[in-house]
Amino acid sequence: MANVLVVLEHAAGALRTASLPAVTFGKELAAKTGGQLYFLVAGANLSAVVEEASHLGAAEVLVAENPGLEHYLAETYAPVVARAAKEKGATIVAGTATTFGKDLLPRAAGLLDAGLVADVTGIVSANTFRRGMMAGNVLTNVEVSSPVIVVTVRQTEFAPATAGDGASTITKLDVGGVDARGASFVSVSTSKSERPDLTEAKIVVSGGRGLREGKNFEPVAQLADLLGGAMGASRAACDAGMVPNDLQVGQTGKVVAPQLYIAIALSGAIQHLAGMKGSKVIACINKDPEAPIFQVADYGFVGTWEVALPQLIEEVKKLKAAQR
Amino acid sequence: MKILVTAKRVPDPEQKVKFKGDALDQSAVNWQLNQFDEYGVETALRLTEAGSGGARNAGDEVIVVSIGPKDVQQQLRSTLAMGADKAILVEGSDDALDAELVAKTIKALVEKHKPDLVVMGKLAADSEANDVGQRLAAYLDWPQATFACTVEATDGGKALLVGREVDAGVETKKVNLPAVLTVDLRIVLPNAVKGVSAGAAYQEGPRYASLKGIMAAKKKPIEDTTLAALGVAGGARSKIVKVEAPPARKAGIKVASIEELVQKLHNEAKVI
Numbered sequence: 001m002a003n004v005l006v007v008l009e010h011a012a013g014a015l016r017t018a019s020l021p022a023v024t025f026g027k028e029l030a031a032k033t034g035g036q037l038y039f040l041v042a043g044a045n046l047s048a049v050v051e052e053a054s055h056l057g058a059a060e061v062l063v064a065e066n067p068g069l070e071h072y073l074a075e076t077y078a079p080v081v082a083r084a085a086k087e088k089g090a091t092i093v094a095g096t097a098t099t100f101g102k103d104l105l106p107r108a109a110g111l112l113d114a115g116l117v118a119d120v121t122g123i124v125s126a127n128t129f130r131r132g133m134m135a136g137n138v139l140t141n142v143e144v145s146s147p148v149i150v151v152t153v154r155q156t157e158f159a160p161a162t163a164g165d166g167a168s169t170i171t172k173l174d175v176g177g178v179d180a181r182g183a184s185f186v187s188v189s190t191s192k193s194e195r196p197d198l199t200e201a202k203i204v205v206s207g208g209r210g211l212r213e214g215k216n217f218e219p220v221a222q223l224a225d226l227l228g229g230a231m232g233a234s235r236a237a238c239d240a241g242m243v244p245n246d247l248q249v250g251q252t253g254k255v256v257a258p259q260l261y262i263a264i265a266l267s268g269a270i271q272h273l274a275g276m277k278g279s280k281v282i283a284c285i286n287k288d289p290e291a292p293i294f295q296v297a298d299y300g301f302v303g304t305w306e307v308a309l310p311q312l313i314e315e316v317k318k319l320k321a322a323q324r
Numbered sequence: 325m326k327i328l329v330t331a332k333r334v335p336d337p338e339q340k341v342k343f344k345g346d347a348l349d350q351s352a353v354n355w356q357l358n359q360f361d362e363y364g365v366e367t368a369l370r371l372t373e374a375g376s377g378g379a380r381n382a383g384d385e386v387i388v389v390s391i392g393p394k395d396v397q398q399q400l401r402s403t404l405a406m407g408a409d410k411a412i413l414v415e416g417s418d419d420a421l422d423a424e425l426v427a428k429t430i431k432a433l434v435e436k437h438k439p440d441l442v443v444m445g446k447l448a449a450d451s452e453a454n455d456v457g458q459r460l461a462a463y464l465d466w467p468q469a470t471f472a473c474t475v476e477a478t479d480g481g482k483a484l485l486v487g488r489e490v491d492a493g494v495e496t497k498k499v500n501l502p503a504v505l506t507v508d509l510r511i512v513l514p515n516a517v518k519g520v521s522a523g524a525a526y527q528e529g530p531r532y533a534s535l536k537g538i539m540a541a542k543k544k545p546i547e548d549t550t551l552a553a554l555g556v557a558g559g560a561r562s563k564i565v566k567v568e569a570p571p572a573r574k575a576g577i578k579v580a581s582i583e584e585l586v587q588k589l590h591n592e593a594k595v596i
Contacts, residue, residue: 011492073497074458075467099490103470106423106455110462115424115562118453128565133452137341138348141566146424182500183467186485190493199491203595227596239510245473246493251452252509254491260595270337277573281593283585289578298576299588308582315586319596 002033002126005090006058007040007081007108009100013048017200018096020160022153023056025120026094027161033126035091038062039168040084042077042175044070054170055163061170062088068178071185072100074107076178081108084173085148092126097152097255105150114148119255121157135251135274155199156257156278191244195221196230198247203229204258204276206249208266209236210286210305217243219309220264226316232256232276234266250275265305268293285309325381325481325501325520327368328439329408330430331361331390333399334450341569348567357399360445364507365403366530367517368443371477375523385409389433391416391426397546404541405533411546414554422560423455425551430456431463432554439502441484446471446506457506467499473510476518 006026009016023039030037039053042064053061064080081104085093093108095101097119109116121139122130128143129151198204205224207217217231224231232249233242249256251271257278264285266272269292276282277296284297287304294300301308335341335353342349365388372384388403389412390396400411414429434442447454461468469475473494474487481501488495489508499505510516514525533541551557579585589596 074461074470078462099471099488102454103458103468106458107462107468109455110427110459115422116453116455116459117562118455132570134335134341134450135337135452136570139568139570140564142562143565144562146561181465181467182483182503183469184498186496186498188490188493188495235509239513244493245489245510246491251449252446260589260593277570281589281595282573282576283589294576294578296573296576298573298593299585300576300578301582301585302578303582311582312586315582316596319586319590 002091003035003038003089004030004033004092004094005038005040005085005088007093007095007101007105008049008053009096009098010041010043010049013045015049015052016096016098017160017197018098018155021155021158022094022096023161024158025123025151025153027057028123029092029094029126032123036088038084038088038090040064040081040173042069042080043072050170054168055166056161057164057166058168061168062173063170064173064175066175066178069175073180073183073185074103075181075183077104078107078111080173080175081105082111083176085112087173091148092151093148094151094153097154101152105152109150112148112150113146114150115144115146116150117142117144118152119154120151121154135270136277137270154255156255191246195224196228198230198232198249198254199256201230202258203227203260203262204232204249204256204279205229205262205264206232206234206266206276207237207243207264208234209240210265210267211237211242214242219313223262223309223313223316226313226320229258234269234272263293263297264309266293267291268296285312325372325441325477326385326439327371327387327441327443328434328437329361329364329368329386329388329403330442330444331365331388331399331403332358332448333390333392333396334358334448337449343567343569346566346568355395355399357402358445358448360447360449360507360509362530363509363512364443364445365406365408367475367505367507367511369407369531370517370526371475371519373519373523374521376526378521378523381519381521387412387437387439389414389430391421391429393417400546401541402533404544405537406531407537410544413546413548415548415550420560422562423453423459424562425556425558425560427456427459427463428556429551429554430460432556434464441501442504444504444506446508457504461504464504466503468504469497469499470506471508472505473508474516475505475511477520481520
């Protein structure tokens with residue numbers, strides 16, 4: 001019997017939405033193996049998060065609450081994950097494929113003497129998982145023979161879990177001494193935005209190098225706002241400082257799969273395509289008809305953004321006015 | 325500061341992936357140094373120099389290690405030409421390795437060479453597992469700073485202040501040495517790396533090898549070793565048991581006007 005432990009990611013007193021597909025993964029796997037499903041919530045001041053987590057279908061929610069865990073550090077969290085997994089006999093430890101999960105879970109795998117499968121997109125069996133590699137150009141099945149297997153779950157590939165009526169048992173996990181092993185959290189700077197999160201938005205409008213400078217992202221932002229979507233960017237645009245780095249979509253950066261992805265003046269390097277090829281519908285505007293973005297676009301328009309983008313904004317405004 | 329940098333060879337990401345039946349056909353692959361690792365080498369060099377054009381700090385050393393077939397010599401030689409001091413080639417084949425074995429191998433090398441810092445690319449562009457650095461830190465019980473976009477030596481070179489690209493923005497984390505650092509792409513921006521002895525800003529990107537560097541690299545040592553010699557035993561416990569091409573997206577159309585684009589998105593795709 002294979003018990004499943006899902007490490008839940010949270011911020012500002014609420015679960016991060018990336019946790020919900022990881023819960024779905026855990027549920028599916030527990031159903032397959034007949035094992036129990038456990039959640040782990042670690043941090044400080046956790047009551048709201050624990051309450052939220054307790055309605056997502058686990059047998060038990062393990063709560064590792066300690067002032068020393070207020071700021072996430074892989075060094076302090078990984079031993080907590082290992083301890084929880086051992087205590088519950090979990091043979092699968094799963095979490096988010098975000099920068100949190102990708103920083104934490106390989107370290108936890110090291111402590112658990114476990115193999116790891118990253119960015120899982122599907123379950124083949126209790127020890128075999130599906131994932132892509134080479135910028136999404138190869139799909140693989142990976143079989144792991146270690147007694148414990150650690151998995152990060154790609155958010156776009158599993159439906160988000162929804163809250164049910166039942167409530168899980170809540171158990172305090174003794175975290176022991178918190179030792180950061182010479183690491184310390186200093187600060188975090190976030191770019192505040194009223195727009196929906198890139199990884200959660202139903203529509204994403206991204207700009208590329210062709211926009212040339214930061215102020216030209218203003219109409220891109222305007223279009224995103226008109227559509228109720230998020231704004232993204234290519235690596236080139238982020239590197240050039242046109243927009244903050246956390247807007248980057250791609251192999252490094254965020255993986256998105258919205259209903260609609262609109263790429264403006266963005267050529268579509270394979271590293272970028274790897275981060276958005278899963279979008280349901282892709283539209284693009286680019287002056288170069290040979291740009292690789294046209295190979296994945298359902299609807300492409302050949303033209304300069306200077307002319308086409310204001311037109312697109314006007315057409316969308318007209319459409320929205322007609323819908324009202 | 326003595327730094328160990330890891331370097332993996334990967335297929336050129338721009339080359340089209342070829343399949344032979346249900347396996348990858350890598351017979352015509354153009355192998356190259358994983359870009360993230362190349363940036364790791366650049367990071368290590370900058371950390372040990374007095375700025376752009378500055379000499380290596382006395383006593384500092386940059387050692388590059390790769391695990392792979394004999395041919396990896398070529399990629400290792402290129403890191404020596406960039407300015408690394410010596411290289412280690414651990415013979416091994418990708419098919420027989422997994423992240424656990426790779427991390428155990430590097431751990432053995434760390435115990436032998438006793439670096440103050442291990443620098444790695446945050447992922448390999450082929451397998452994209454993003455596993456070995458964090459795992460190595462766990463095996464060594466060292467602190468880790470992953471996804472670095474900036475790094476600054478502090479406390480007289482006894483610690484690093486690292487800017488990490490996280491989902492929400494940039495987190496600053498301090499790690500005492502010895503530590504494991506994994507680098508993201510923006511680590512090669514002009515002011516991203518600040519060593520103990522500050523100096524002029526760098527040009528963006530990893531450095532090209534100079535002719536002098538290429539000549540010097542020919543005389544630098546590449547030490548050959550094996551997993552067995554390093555005491556790493558056992559087989560891979562993670563195996564790729566199936567590979568296939570992803571389903572192709574169905575061909576799209578080019579629209580003649582923006583008006584048509586909006587109509588298609590509204591009436592046909594029904595997404596706006």
